[in-house]
Amino acid sequence: MPRPIVATVHSSALAHNLARMRSAAPSARVWAVVKANAYGHGIERAFDGLRSADGFALLDLEEARRMRALDWRGPILLLEGCFEARDLELCSRLGLWHGIHCADQIDMLAAHKTQLPHRVFLKMNTGMNRLGFTPERFRAAWTRLSALPQVEEISLMTHFSDADGPRGITHQLAAFDAVTHDLPGERSLSNSAAVLRHGYALAERSDWIRPGIAVYGSAPDFPLNSASGWGLEPTMTLASRIIGIQDLAAGDTVGYGSSFTADRPMRIGVVACGYADGYPRHCSTGTPVMVNGVRCRMVGRVSMDMITVDLTPVPAAGMGSEVILWGRSSTGAVLPIDDVAHSAATVGYELMCALAQRVPVLSA
Ligand SMILES: *Cc1c(COP(=O)(O)O)cnc(C)c1O
Numbered sequence: 183m184p185r186p187i188v189a190t191v192h193s194s195a196l197a198h199n200l201a202r203m204r205s206a207a208p209s210a211r212v213w214a215v216v217k218a219n220a221y222g223h224g225i226e227r228a229f230d231g232l233r234s235a236d237g238f239a240l241l242d243l244e245e246a247r248r249m250r251a252l253d254w255r256g257p258i259l260l261l262e263g264c265f266e267a268r269d270l271e272l273c274s275r276l277g278l279w280h281g282i283h284c285a286d287q288i289d290m291l292a293a294h295k296t297q298l299p300h301r302v303f304l305k306m307n308t309g310m311n312r313l314g315f316t317p318e319r320f321r322a323a324w325t326r327l328s329a330l331p332q333v334e335e336i337s338l339m340t341h342f343s344d345a346d347g348p349r350g351i352t353h354q355l356a357a358f359d360a361v362t363h364d365l366p367g368e369r370s371l372s373n374s375a376a377v378l379r380h381g382y383a384l385a386e387r388s389d390w391i392r393p394g395i396a397v398y399g400s401a402p403d404f405p406l407n408s409a410s411g412w413g414l415e416p417t418m419t420l421a422s423r424i425i426g427i428q429d430l431a432a433g434d435t436v437g438y439g440s441s442f443t444a445d446r447p448m449r450i451g452v453v454a455c456g457y458a459d460g461y462p463r464h465c466s467t468g469t470p471v472m473v474n475g476v477r478c479r480m481v482g483r484v485s486m487d488m489i490t491v492d493l494t495p496v497p498a499a500g501m502g503s504e505v506i507l508w509g510r511s512s513t514g515a516v517l518p519i520d521d522v523a524h525s526a527a528t529v530g531y532e533l534m535c536a537l538a539q540r541v542p543v544l545s546a
Pocket residue numbers: 215217261341372373374375392393394395396402
Protein backbone atom coordinates (compact mmCIF):
# COMPACT_ATOMS: atom_id res chain seq x y z
CA MET A 183 0.00 0.00 0.00
CA PRO A 184 1.35 3.46 -0.85
CA ARG A 185 1.87 6.00 1.89
CA PRO A 186 -1.64 7.31 2.59
CA ILE A 187 -1.10 11.00 1.80
CA VAL A 188 -2.96 12.33 -1.25
CA ALA A 189 -4.02 15.71 -2.63
CA THR A 190 -7.31 16.18 -4.47
CA VAL A 191 -8.12 18.99 -6.88
CA HIS A 192 -11.81 19.84 -6.97
CA SER A 193 -12.90 20.83 -10.47
CA SER A 194 -16.37 21.91 -9.48
CA ALA A 195 -14.94 24.24 -6.82
CA LEU A 196 -12.64 25.82 -9.41
CA ALA A 197 -15.65 26.38 -11.67
CA HIS A 198 -17.65 27.78 -8.76
CA ASN A 199 -14.90 30.22 -7.72
CA LEU A 200 -14.36 31.36 -11.30
CA ALA A 201 -18.09 32.07 -11.59
CA ARG A 202 -17.94 33.90 -8.26
CA MET A 203 -15.21 36.20 -9.61
CA ARG A 204 -17.14 36.75 -12.81
CA SER A 205 -20.19 37.80 -10.83
CA ALA A 206 -18.06 40.35 -8.93
CA ALA A 207 -17.09 42.00 -12.25
CA PRO A 208 -19.97 41.10 -14.55
CA SER A 209 -18.96 43.25 -17.51
CA ALA A 210 -15.32 42.10 -17.54
CA ARG A 211 -13.70 39.21 -19.28
CA VAL A 212 -11.76 36.92 -16.96
CA TRP A 213 -8.17 35.81 -17.19
CA ALA A 214 -7.82 32.75 -14.99
CA VAL A 215 -4.29 33.14 -13.66
CA VAL A 216 -2.63 29.73 -13.94
CA LYS A 217 1.00 30.67 -13.26
CA ALA A 218 3.09 28.42 -11.01
CA ASN A 219 1.42 25.35 -12.45
CA ALA A 220 -2.02 26.70 -11.58
CA TYR A 221 -0.94 27.64 -8.06
CA GLY A 222 0.28 24.12 -7.47
CA HIS A 223 -2.92 22.44 -8.69
CA GLY A 224 -1.45 21.32 -12.02
CA ILE A 225 -2.42 23.14 -15.21
CA GLU A 226 -3.90 20.07 -16.87
CA ARG A 227 -6.00 19.18 -13.81
CA ALA A 228 -7.13 22.77 -13.18
CA PHE A 229 -8.07 23.31 -16.82
CA ASP A 230 -11.10 21.08 -16.48
CA GLY A 231 -12.68 23.41 -13.90
CA LEU A 232 -11.54 26.60 -15.61
CA ARG A 233 -12.75 26.03 -19.17
CA SER A 234 -15.24 28.85 -18.95
CA ALA A 235 -12.47 31.44 -18.49
CA ASP A 236 -12.05 33.94 -21.31
CA GLY A 237 -8.29 33.46 -21.25
CA PHE A 238 -5.40 32.12 -19.23
CA ALA A 239 -2.62 34.27 -17.79
CA LEU A 240 0.76 32.86 -16.83
CA LEU A 241 4.48 33.62 -16.92
CA ASP A 242 6.21 30.55 -18.16
CA LEU A 243 6.48 29.76 -21.86
CA GLU A 244 6.48 26.05 -21.15
CA GLU A 245 3.18 26.46 -19.32
CA ALA A 246 1.79 28.35 -22.33
CA ARG A 247 2.79 25.41 -24.50
CA ARG A 248 0.97 23.07 -22.13
CA MET A 249 -2.19 25.19 -22.41
CA ARG A 250 -2.05 24.93 -26.19
CA ALA A 251 -1.43 21.19 -25.88
CA LEU A 252 -4.77 21.02 -24.03
CA ASP A 253 -6.22 22.42 -27.23
CA TRP A 254 -7.03 25.79 -25.67
CA ARG A 255 -7.34 28.07 -28.69
CA GLY A 256 -8.43 31.21 -26.82
CA PRO A 257 -6.27 34.00 -25.40
CA ILE A 258 -3.14 33.28 -23.38
CA LEU A 259 -1.30 36.19 -21.76
CA LEU A 260 2.34 36.15 -20.70
CA LEU A 261 2.12 38.46 -17.69
CA GLU A 262 5.83 39.26 -17.63
CA GLY A 263 6.24 39.19 -21.40
CA CYS A 264 9.29 37.76 -23.10
CA PHE A 265 12.60 37.15 -21.39
CA GLU A 266 14.66 36.95 -24.57
CA ALA A 267 14.20 37.67 -28.27
CA ARG A 268 13.51 34.11 -29.38
CA ASP A 269 10.53 33.90 -26.99
CA LEU A 270 8.78 36.13 -29.52
CA GLU A 271 8.93 33.35 -32.10
CA LEU A 272 6.95 31.16 -29.74
CA CYS A 273 4.48 34.02 -29.17
CA SER A 274 3.95 34.25 -32.92
CA ARG A 275 3.69 30.48 -33.34
CA LEU A 276 1.34 29.86 -30.39
CA GLY A 277 -0.57 33.12 -30.73
CA LEU A 278 0.38 34.34 -27.25
CA TRP A 279 -0.42 37.83 -26.05
CA HIS A 280 2.38 39.30 -24.01
CA GLY A 281 3.11 41.97 -21.47
CA ILE A 282 5.56 44.76 -22.26
CA HIS A 283 7.09 46.19 -19.13
CA CYS A 284 10.44 47.65 -20.21
CA ALA A 285 12.23 49.27 -23.15
CA ASP A 286 14.27 46.12 -23.85
CA GLN A 287 11.07 44.26 -24.66
CA ILE A 288 10.06 46.95 -27.16
CA ASP A 289 13.51 46.70 -28.79
CA MET A 290 13.12 42.94 -29.13
CA LEU A 291 9.67 43.30 -30.64
CA ALA A 292 10.89 45.96 -33.09
CA ALA A 293 13.52 43.50 -34.32
CA HIS A 294 11.11 40.55 -34.52
CA LYS A 295 10.01 39.22 -37.90
CA THR A 296 6.42 38.07 -37.88
CA GLN A 297 3.57 37.68 -40.35
CA LEU A 298 0.96 38.16 -37.65
CA PRO A 299 1.20 41.29 -35.52
CA HIS A 300 0.98 40.76 -31.77
CA ARG A 301 -1.49 41.80 -29.12
CA VAL A 302 0.45 43.36 -26.24
CA PHE A 303 -0.36 44.51 -22.71
CA LEU A 304 1.67 47.58 -21.84
CA LYS A 305 2.35 47.71 -18.14
CA MET A 306 2.53 50.80 -16.00
CA ASN A 307 4.40 50.86 -12.71
CA THR A 308 1.97 52.83 -10.57
CA GLY A 309 3.83 52.27 -7.32
CA MET A 310 4.45 48.56 -6.90
CA ASN A 311 7.97 49.15 -8.25
CA ARG A 312 8.52 45.72 -9.65
CA LEU A 313 7.72 45.75 -13.37
CA GLY A 314 6.40 48.42 -15.69
CA PHE A 315 7.06 51.85 -17.13
CA THR A 316 6.79 54.76 -14.73
CA PRO A 317 3.91 57.14 -15.42
CA GLU A 318 6.46 59.62 -16.85
CA ARG A 319 7.73 57.10 -19.41
CA PHE A 320 4.49 55.31 -20.17
CA ARG A 321 3.18 57.46 -23.01
CA ALA A 322 6.47 57.43 -24.87
CA ALA A 323 6.44 53.64 -24.67
CA TRP A 324 2.86 53.57 -25.94
CA THR A 325 3.72 55.88 -28.86
CA ARG A 326 6.72 53.79 -29.81
CA LEU A 327 4.76 50.53 -29.66
CA SER A 328 1.85 51.90 -31.64
CA ALA A 329 4.20 52.77 -34.50
CA LEU A 330 5.53 49.20 -34.79
CA PRO A 331 4.18 47.01 -37.60
CA GLN A 332 4.67 44.04 -35.22
CA VAL A 333 1.91 45.36 -32.95
CA GLU A 334 -1.73 44.74 -33.63
CA GLU A 335 -3.36 46.10 -30.50
CA ILE A 336 -2.18 47.66 -27.24
CA SER A 337 -3.97 47.03 -23.96
CA LEU A 338 -3.11 48.80 -20.73
CA MET A 339 -2.24 47.07 -17.50
CA THR A 340 -1.06 47.78 -13.98
CA HIS A 341 -0.85 45.78 -10.75
CA PHE A 342 -1.90 46.79 -7.22
CA SER A 343 0.36 46.43 -4.21
CA ASP A 344 -2.28 47.01 -1.52
CA ALA A 345 -5.66 45.89 -2.83
CA ASP A 346 -5.87 43.53 0.16
CA GLY A 347 -5.01 46.07 2.84
CA PRO A 348 -5.64 49.46 4.40
CA ARG A 349 -3.68 51.52 1.87
CA GLY A 350 -6.03 50.40 -0.89
CA ILE A 351 -5.82 51.26 -4.57
CA THR A 352 -6.69 54.96 -4.82
CA HIS A 353 -3.15 56.29 -5.19
CA GLN A 354 -2.28 53.78 -7.92
CA LEU A 355 -5.57 54.26 -9.72
CA ALA A 356 -5.01 58.03 -9.80
CA ALA A 357 -1.54 57.56 -11.29
CA PHE A 358 -2.92 55.18 -13.91
CA ASP A 359 -5.85 57.41 -14.86
CA ALA A 360 -3.79 60.56 -15.10
CA VAL A 361 -1.66 59.06 -17.85
CA THR A 362 -4.11 56.79 -19.66
CA HIS A 363 -7.44 58.64 -19.59
CA ASP A 364 -7.29 59.57 -23.29
CA LEU A 365 -5.51 56.46 -24.59
CA PRO A 366 -7.49 53.82 -26.44
CA GLY A 367 -7.23 50.16 -25.54
CA GLU A 368 -8.62 47.63 -23.13
CA ARG A 369 -7.71 47.87 -19.45
CA SER A 370 -6.63 45.13 -17.05
CA LEU A 371 -5.97 46.16 -13.48
CA SER A 372 -7.45 43.78 -10.95
CA ASN A 373 -6.03 40.84 -9.05
CA SER A 374 -8.34 38.85 -6.75
CA ALA A 375 -8.22 41.33 -3.89
CA ALA A 376 -9.06 44.26 -6.17
CA VAL A 377 -11.99 42.39 -7.74
CA LEU A 378 -13.47 41.42 -4.39
CA ARG A 379 -12.75 44.57 -2.39
CA HIS A 380 -12.71 47.38 -4.96
CA GLY A 381 -14.92 46.12 -7.78
CA TYR A 382 -17.12 49.21 -7.77
CA ALA A 383 -14.22 51.68 -8.13
CA LEU A 384 -12.75 49.58 -10.92
CA ALA A 385 -15.82 48.80 -12.96
CA GLU A 386 -14.97 51.22 -15.78
CA ARG A 387 -11.44 49.93 -16.09
CA SER A 388 -12.23 46.25 -15.93
CA ASP A 389 -12.15 44.98 -19.47
CA TRP A 390 -10.13 42.04 -18.18
CA ILE A 391 -9.80 40.98 -14.55
CA ARG A 392 -6.89 38.79 -13.44
CA PRO A 393 -7.95 36.71 -10.45
CA GLY A 394 -5.60 34.02 -9.21
CA ILE A 395 -5.80 33.12 -5.54
CA ALA A 396 -9.57 33.53 -5.21
CA VAL A 397 -10.09 31.06 -8.05
CA TYR A 398 -8.13 28.60 -5.92
CA GLY A 399 -10.43 29.16 -2.95
CA SER A 400 -8.22 31.20 -0.65
CA ALA A 401 -9.07 34.69 0.65
CA PRO A 402 -6.63 37.31 -0.65
CA ASP A 403 -7.20 39.40 2.48
CA PHE A 404 -7.21 36.75 5.20
CA PRO A 405 -7.66 37.14 8.19
CA LEU A 406 -9.69 40.28 7.54
CA ASN A 407 -12.03 38.11 5.47
CA SER A 408 -12.29 34.36 5.01
CA ALA A 409 -12.68 32.34 1.84
CA SER A 410 -16.15 31.16 2.87
CA GLY A 411 -17.06 34.77 3.71
CA TRP A 412 -16.22 35.67 0.10
CA GLY A 413 -18.27 32.72 -1.14
CA LEU A 414 -15.25 30.71 -2.26
CA GLU A 415 -14.84 26.95 -2.00
CA PRO A 416 -11.62 25.01 -1.35
CA THR A 417 -10.12 23.69 -4.58
CA MET A 418 -7.38 21.56 -3.05
CA THR A 419 -7.62 19.02 -0.26
CA LEU A 420 -4.51 17.56 1.32
CA ALA A 421 -5.52 14.39 3.14
CA SER A 422 -3.71 11.63 4.94
CA ARG A 423 -4.26 9.07 7.66
CA ILE A 424 -3.18 8.22 11.17
CA ILE A 425 -0.37 5.66 10.99
CA GLY A 426 0.51 5.48 14.69
CA ILE A 427 -0.96 6.16 18.13
CA GLN A 428 0.85 7.05 21.34
CA ASP A 429 -0.67 7.27 24.80
CA LEU A 430 1.21 9.89 26.77
CA ALA A 431 1.44 10.39 30.51
CA ALA A 432 1.69 13.87 32.00
CA GLY A 433 5.27 15.07 31.50
CA ASP A 434 5.93 13.06 28.32
CA THR A 435 7.19 15.01 25.33
CA VAL A 436 6.59 14.63 21.58
CA GLY A 437 8.97 14.77 18.63
CA TYR A 438 12.26 16.50 17.86
CA GLY A 439 13.47 18.99 20.41
CA SER A 440 10.78 17.81 22.85
CA SER A 441 8.99 21.05 22.04
CA PHE A 442 5.64 19.81 23.37
CA THR A 443 5.08 18.41 26.85
CA ALA A 444 1.81 16.73 27.84
CA ASP A 445 0.28 18.33 30.92
CA ARG A 446 -2.08 15.37 31.43
CA PRO A 447 -2.54 11.90 29.97
CA MET A 448 -3.38 12.29 26.29
CA ARG A 449 -3.67 10.35 23.03
CA ILE A 450 -1.52 11.39 20.13
CA GLY A 451 -2.10 10.48 16.50
CA VAL A 452 0.90 10.26 14.20
CA VAL A 453 0.00 11.46 10.69
CA ALA A 454 1.73 10.55 7.41
CA CYS A 455 2.49 14.13 6.35
CA GLY A 456 5.60 16.20 6.85
CA TYR A 457 7.57 19.05 5.40
CA ALA A 458 8.80 16.84 2.54
CA ASP A 459 5.17 16.77 1.41
CA GLY A 460 4.97 20.55 1.39
CA TYR A 461 3.45 20.92 4.83
CA PRO A 462 5.03 24.04 6.34
CA ARG A 463 7.70 23.27 8.91
CA HIS A 464 6.97 26.61 10.59
CA CYS A 465 3.68 25.27 11.92
CA SER A 466 3.90 24.63 15.61
CA THR A 467 1.72 23.42 18.46
CA GLY A 468 -1.82 24.67 17.92
CA THR A 469 -1.96 24.52 14.12
CA PRO A 470 -5.41 23.17 13.17
CA VAL A 471 -5.64 19.65 11.72
CA MET A 472 -8.91 17.84 11.08
CA VAL A 473 -9.35 14.21 12.18
CA ASN A 474 -12.56 12.40 11.19
CA GLY A 475 -14.00 15.83 10.34
CA VAL A 476 -13.22 17.25 13.81
CA ARG A 477 -10.85 20.16 14.31
CA CYS A 478 -7.86 19.15 16.45
CA ARG A 479 -4.47 20.72 17.08
CA MET A 480 -1.03 19.73 15.95
CA VAL A 481 1.48 19.32 18.78
CA GLY A 482 5.28 19.37 18.64
CA ARG A 483 7.44 19.93 15.59
CA VAL A 484 6.73 19.10 11.97
CA SER A 485 9.23 16.49 10.82
CA MET A 486 10.09 15.39 7.31
CA ASP A 487 7.46 12.67 7.01
CA MET A 488 5.20 13.00 10.03
CA ILE A 489 3.28 15.33 12.27
CA THR A 490 1.63 14.58 15.60
CA VAL A 491 -1.91 15.54 16.60
CA ASP A 492 -3.69 15.76 19.95
CA LEU A 493 -6.66 13.37 19.61
CA THR A 494 -8.50 14.58 22.73
CA PRO A 495 -11.46 16.01 20.72
CA VAL A 496 -11.94 12.72 18.78
CA PRO A 497 -11.74 9.74 21.17
CA ALA A 498 -13.06 7.43 18.44
CA ALA A 499 -10.10 8.16 16.14
CA GLY A 500 -7.55 5.44 15.67
CA MET A 501 -5.23 3.81 13.18
CA GLY A 502 -6.28 4.71 9.63
CA SER A 503 -8.57 7.59 10.59
CA GLU A 504 -8.90 10.30 7.97
CA VAL A 505 -6.78 13.40 8.52
CA ILE A 506 -7.30 16.63 6.58
CA LEU A 507 -4.34 18.98 6.50
CA TRP A 508 -6.37 21.53 4.51
CA GLY A 509 -9.46 21.40 2.34
CA ARG A 510 -12.61 19.33 2.62
CA SER A 511 -13.18 16.25 4.76
CA SER A 512 -15.29 13.31 3.63
CA THR A 513 -17.80 14.54 6.26
CA GLY A 514 -18.08 17.81 4.30
CA ALA A 515 -16.35 19.84 7.03
CA VAL A 516 -13.78 22.34 5.72
CA LEU A 517 -10.39 23.22 7.16
CA PRO A 518 -9.48 26.45 5.32
CA ILE A 519 -5.97 26.50 3.87
CA ASP A 520 -5.74 30.09 5.12
CA ASP A 521 -6.07 28.94 8.75
CA VAL A 522 -3.12 26.60 8.32
CA ALA A 523 -1.07 29.21 6.43
CA HIS A 524 -1.73 31.72 9.18
CA SER A 525 -0.30 29.31 11.76
CA ALA A 526 2.86 29.14 9.67
CA ALA A 527 3.03 32.93 9.31
CA THR A 528 2.47 32.65 5.57
CA VAL A 529 -0.36 32.80 3.02
CA GLY A 530 -2.49 30.20 1.30
CA TYR A 531 -0.64 30.92 -1.97
CA GLU A 532 2.59 29.51 -0.61
CA LEU A 533 1.06 26.32 0.76
CA MET A 534 -0.70 25.37 -2.48
CA CYS A 535 2.32 26.24 -4.60
CA ALA A 536 4.62 24.22 -2.34
CA LEU A 537 2.74 20.92 -2.57
CA ALA A 538 5.59 18.46 -3.04
CA GLN A 539 6.20 16.31 -6.06
CA ARG A 540 6.00 13.11 -4.02
CA VAL A 541 2.33 13.70 -3.12
CA PRO A 542 0.01 11.93 -5.57
CA VAL A 543 -2.75 14.21 -6.87
CA LEU A 544 -6.24 13.11 -7.84
CA SER A 545 -8.94 15.04 -9.65
CA ALA A 546 -12.46 15.01 -8.34
C1 LIG B 1 -0.22 36.63 -9.88
C2 LIG B 1 -0.79 37.80 -10.56
C3 LIG B 1 -2.16 38.06 -10.51
C4 LIG B 1 -3.11 37.25 -9.66
O1 LIG B 1 -3.00 37.68 -8.31
P1 LIG B 1 -3.90 37.03 -7.15
O2 LIG B 1 -3.51 37.80 -5.94
O3 LIG B 1 -3.49 35.60 -7.05
O4 LIG B 1 -5.30 37.20 -7.56
C5 LIG B 1 -2.66 39.11 -11.26
N1 LIG B 1 -1.84 39.88 -12.01
C6 LIG B 1 -0.51 39.68 -12.06
C7 LIG B 1 0.34 40.58 -12.89
C8 LIG B 1 0.06 38.64 -11.35
O5 LIG B 1 1.38 38.43 -11.42
